[in-house]
Amino acid sequence: MTVGVSFLGYPRPRGVPGIRNHVAILSVMDNVNPVTRGIAHNVAGTLPITMLFGRGQYGYDREVTYRTLAGLGANPNIAAVLVVGLESTSADEVVARLEESGKPCDCIVVAEMGGTIRALEEGTRKAQRLVIEASRLRRREYPLSQLRMGLECGGSDTTSGLAANPLMGRVADTLIDHGGTAIISETWEFVGAEHLFAERAQDPDVKREFLDRIRSAENNALSRGLDVRGTNPSPDNIRGGLSTIEEKSLGAMAKAGSRPLVGVLDYGEPPHLSGLHYMDTPAAAVESMTGLSAGGCQVLLFATGVGNTIDCTTTPTIKITANRNTAVALADNIDFDASALLDSQEVRMDAMADQLLEFVADVASGTLTKGEVLKQQELAISRFQPST
Amino acid sequence: MESAKLAAFLIHASDNVVTLLGQGKEGDDCDVHGARRSSVVLKEDIQYGHKVALRDIAQGESIVKYAQTIGRATQPIPAGRWVHVHNIESLRGRGDLEEQR
Numbered sequence: 001m002t003v004g005v006s007f008l009g010y011p012r013p014r015g016v017p018g019i020r021n022h023v024a025i026l027s028v029m030d031n032v033n034p035v036t037r038g039i040a041h042n043v044a045g046t047l048p049i050t051m052l053f054g055r056g057q058y059g060y061d062r063e064v065t066y067r068t069l070a071g072l073g074a075n076p077n078i079a080a081v082l083v084v085g086l087e088s089t090s091a092d093e094v095v096a097r098l099e100e101s102g103k104p105c106d107c108i109v110v111a112e113m114g115g116t117i118r119a120l121e122e123g124t125r126k127a128q129r130l131v132i133e134a135s136r137l138r139r140r141e142y143p144l145s146q147l148r149m150g151l152e153c154g155g156s157d158t159t160s161g162l163a164a165n166p167l168m169g170r171v172a173d174t175l176i177d178h179g180g181t182a183i184i185s186e187t188w189e190f191v192g193a194e195h196l197f198a199e200r201a202q203d204p205d206v207k208r209e210f211l212d213r214i215r216s217a218e219n220n221a222l223s224r225g226l227d228v229r230g231t232n233p234s235p236d237n238i239r240g241g242l243s244t245i246e247e248k249s250l251g252a253m254a255k256a257g258s259r260p261l262v263g264v265l266d267y268g269e270p271p272h273l274s275g276l277h278y279m280d281t282p283a284a285a286v287e288s289m290t291g292l293s294a295g296g297c298q299v300l301l302f303a304t305g306v307g308n309t310i311d312c313t314t315t316p317t318i319k320i321t322a323n324r325n326t327a328v329a330l331a332d333n334i335d336f337d338a339s340a341l342l343d344s345q346e347v348r349m350d351a352m353a354d355q356l357l358e359f360v361a362d363v364a365s366g367t368l369t370k371g372e373v374l375k376q377q378e379l380a381i382s383r384f385q386p387s388t
Numbered sequence: 389m390e391s392a393k394l395a396a397f398l399i400h401a402s403d404n405v406v407t408l409l410g411q412g413k414e415g416d417d418c419d420v421h422g423a424r425r426s427s428v429v430l431k432e433d434i435q436y437g438h439k440v441a442l443r444d445i446a447q448g449e450s451i452v453k454y455a456q457t458i459g460r461a462t463q464p465i466p467a468g469r470w471v472h473v474h475n476i477e478s479l480r481g482r483g484d485l486e487e488q489r
Contacts, residue, residue: 158439188481191481222481222486226483227481227483228483240437241435241436246479247459250453250454325436
């Protein structure tokens with residue numbers, strides 16, 4: 001039934017097509033965010049990518065920050081990038097990392113070009129040129145195999161694990177069967193379910209690497225004497241009926257459907273294979289979605305129970321709920337109402353998964369999500385260690 | 389909503405809790421469907437989406453949902469009672485327990 005679903009995307013010089021065609025104005029660090037916002041305000045068709053931190057990071061955090069910034073710029077939904085840096089060494093590093101994408105990229109360096117007024121002027125001119133160039137691109141038809149989908153959940157309740165997450169899992173299975181890629185994330189939300197997911201690893205190396213990531217997260221809490229209860233599940237999860245992290249994880253895992261796990265990705269790392277991947281990210285939705293977007297996901301499915309309204313800036317985010325109260329109360333934010341799965345015993349999961357996949361193809365072809373229209377979008381690069 | 393009888397969902401036949409699919413009142417006779425058909429009478433008011441003990445659960449016994457352990461009972465939980473953070477606890481990510489060792 002779903003065979004033949006395709007979508008209309010924007011061609012990119014390398015890799016999979018974009019489902020949007022923004023020009024990114026990309027801050028290298030927090031100290032240039034006002035310039036980035038100013039240019040984005042001046043120029044239609046641009047998307048400001050502002051960031052906190054960056055300066056003074058070293059070791060693993062420095063690598064994660066640069067990888068993620070470059071990954072967001074390289075995301076297929078971005079047609080071209082204007083890098084905004086304070087000084088040239090850090091700006092050049094982001095530009096160099098973006099080269100691999102083959103897409104048009106330009107740069108302004110605020111402190112070396114005479115301050116913010118000159119930077120705004122020159123940045124506006126450069127962004128204008130990039131936007132006009134990007135606007136010449138036209139959508140073309142692509143098969144589902146060209147889609148990389150992130151699997152997210154937030155504001156979960158018991159309806160998530162019962163219906164919305166398994167529904168996403170069906171869509172992920174179909175996508176993978178067509179040669180596409182799906183990425184699940186949120187390391188803590190495997191704790192209590194990891195023994196089941198590990199059995200789906202395609203080989204012993206992937207299995208070991210996956211289990212190491214989960215153990216490492218839990219051991220961090222144990223070694224510091226911390227109790228995760230009250231943080232995960234969060235207070236809204238608990239109001240929604242989720243009692244323990246084990247219960248939440250078993251429900252969260254359903255987002256990943258049933259296909260084999262082919263690879264483990266570090267935060268913001270793009271996959272090199274098609275099929276199901278797991279990315280090691282925090283469970284907080286904005287941080288997780290930022291990692292998934294930097295990993296090249298063109299679209300995100302986001303299941304919510306009691307309601308989480310935030311989307312990803314660089315990757316259109318489809319909000320799904322199976323909670324009938326949330327579907328009504330948060331109708332302004334919910335793109336796909338799956339509550340009939342629980343409220344009517346006549347509605348079949350397979351049939352609804354076909355409808356959801358059709359909707360994904362629509363969004364991939366240009367239909368806007370509610371979150372895009374309302375600009376409910378955010379990015380945050382995870383921070384794992386202190387800065388200097 | 390429709391005035392259909394209160395329902396709860398049983399994910400796996402070995403589970404000892406079910407998820408309530410409507411707003412539950414003490415004394416409600418609730419139809420259980422999913423892995424198998426059954427019924428349970430609520431012993432207290434229980435919110436939409438929250439869990440109900442399908443049978444008597446002893447203190448220290450595993451709470452089973454998705455055919456997996458999701459925690460353990462910190463007190464005896466009779467059938468029809470609300471099952472949540474006040475009477476069950478997680479066994480994972482418990483650095484506090486680690487410190488007591």
